[in-house]
Amino acid sequence: MTLFQTVKEAVSTRQAAGRYGVQVGKGGMACCPFHPDKTPSMKVDSRFHCFGCGADGDVIAFTAKLFGLRPVEAARKLAADFAVPFSEKERGQPRRFSTKKRETPRVSPEERYRLAEARCFRTLCRYFHLLEDWEREFAPKNPDEPLHPRFLEAVQKKDAVSHQLEVLQCGSVAEKAPLVADCVKEVVHLERKFPELAGGDPAMDWGSH
Numbered sequence: 001m002t003l004f005q006t007v008k009e010a011v012s013t014r015q016a017a018g019r020y021g022v023q024v025g026k027g028g029m030a031c032c033p034f035h036p037d038k039t040p041s042m043k044v045d046s047r048f049h050c051f052g053c054g055a056d057g058d059v060i061a062f063t064a065k066l067f068g069l070r071p072v073e074a075a076r077k078l079a080a081d082f083a084v085p086f087s088e089k090e091r092g093q094p095r096r097f098s099t100k101k102r103e104t105p106r107v108s109p110e111e112r113y114r115l116a117e118a119r120c121f122r123t124l125c126r127y128f129h130l131l132e133d134w135e136r137e138f139a140p141k142n143p144d145e146p147l148h149p150r151f152l153e154a155v156q157k158k159d160a161v162s163h164q165l166e167v168l169q170c171g172s173v174a175e176k177a178p179l180v181a182d183c184v185k186e187v188v189h190l191e192r193k194f195p196e197l198a199g200g201d202p203a204m205d206w207g208s209h
């Protein structure tokens with residue numbers, strides 16, 4: 001069995017969610033960590049599916065998305081955190097994990113890109129929901145009322161943000177890479193302006209470009 005199969009058989013998304021701080025309630029429903037979710041709209045069992053933002057996948061995808069990891073890194077993390085025995089023969093050398101102390105990996109440009117992509121997706125997703133709220137909350141009540149700046153921002157930005165999210169979710173690497181490069185500045189600006197969009201994520205080094 002491959003590492004992926006071994007991990008998927010040993011650990012359910014529900015177990016991983018619990019371990020990684022996502023509270024799972026009755027019937028396996030949880031507040032989705034991938035969009036601003038006030039009522040639990042994510043179903044978590046062996047896999048996960050969010051009825052709010054459409055996030056969907058297996059335990060490895062869940063962990064990868066949650067921590068901004070590549071699938072293989074997420075699988076290794078799960079194996080380590082749940083003490084799942086496995087061997088990676090193709091690597092030629094056994095890997096050992098200790099839950100107490102892990103080496104801090106060097107951040108390669110590739111890795112930096114992946115983290116940036118995950119961060120752009122999360123923040124833009126939250127921003128999109130904020131715009132939706134504003135469009136409702138600050139809509140003019142009568143034709144004479146001057147337009148609220150937040151209502152204007154919602155109307156002006158919603159389509160663009162929705163398009164960015166679509167590319168990030170479904171686009172090819174060739175489509176996503178230039179978008180992420182463009183988005184990074186915007187996302188940093190958004191997180192400064194609206195700290196709730198960063199959602200208490202640890203501070204992140206975006207690099208100098």
Ligand SMILES: [Zn+2]
Pocket residue numbers: 032033034035037042050051052053054055
């Ligand atoms: Zn969601």
